[in-house]
Amino acid sequence: MNQLFLLRHAKSSWASNHLSDFDRPLNNRGRRNAVDLGESFFEKKLKIDHVLCSPSARTKETFDIIQSISNFALDHKFLDSIYHSSVGNLIEILSQINLETASVMIVGHNPSMHLMTELLVNQTIDKFPTCTLAQIKIVYSWDKLRKHQNKLINFRKPNK
Structure with a gap:
């Protein structure tokens, strides 16, 4: 059984007008949620075979905090193509995953995390706040992802 974890980065800071969207760090609430x-x-004791992460400051910081506490990622890669990614692009990225890989996490942004979850599980999800994690059982292999045919196993929203 393959599993896909879709994680939206934790809450970011808007405190500085001088930083680009790409460079915005997490705020205190975001750091607490990531912890x-x-x-x-x-x-x-969650272990994930392969983590694909947007290279933005807030996604990297989210990943780094979680990894420093749990050492969950057996392998990880930062991909420019995840930043501002479409659902179609995410499916293309996943189609290239080694077929022997059992679990993959994407650490990314909305609306793609939200839309990807809804597309894969054929379920309307009201909100996908920051630091929300969708755990999806993938019915077929990574190269044969099918919309509406997968199962949402867990949907974890952060405590405020």
Whole structure:
């Protein structure tokens, strides 16, 4: 059974008018939410074969915090193409994953994390706040992803 984890970055800061969208760091709430998620991964002994992460400051910081607490990622890569990615592009990225890889996480942005989840599981999801994690059971292989045929196993929103 393949599993896909879609994680929207934690809450970012808008405090500086001098930073580009790409360079915005997490705010204090975002850091707390990322720590909580990392602790959850640690408690569940969650390990993910391959993490694909947007290279923006807030996605990297989210990943780094969770990884430092739980050491969950067995392998990871930062991909420019995830920043401002479309759902079609994410499906293309996943289609190139080694077929022996059992679990993949994408750390990215909305609206693509939200739309990708809805597309894969054929379920309307009201909101996909920052630091939300969707865990999806993939029915077919990475190169044969089908819309509406996968199962949402877990949908974890952060505590405020």
